[in-house]
Amino acid sequence: MERLCELCGKPIPPERLDALPKTRRCVDCARENGSDIDTKRADIGMDLDTYRDLLRAVRS
Numbered sequence: 001m002e003r004l005c006e007l008c009g010k011p012i013p014p015e016r017l018d019a020l021p022k023t024r025r026c027v028d029c030a031r032e033n034g035s036d037i038d039t040k041r042a043d044i045g046m047d048l049d050t051y052r053d054l055l056r057a058v059r060s
């Protein structure tokens with residue numbers, strides 16, 4: 001299932017939709033304009049997109 005970013009119209013990567021099923025913004029737009037999903041921020045103490053980047057960096 002493909003979803004397009006509400007801001008730039010580009011497809012949102014499937015791995016992002018896996019992590020954030022309700023997001024309507026791609027990574028770039030979320031970073032520049034703020035994520036539309038912030039419910040988890042309190043749990044992990046940082047922006048969820050930053051957290052995902054961190055996880056990816058650790059794995060690679």
Ligand SMILES: [Zn+2]
Pocket residue numbers: 005006007008009010025026027028029030
């Ligand atoms: Zn976008």
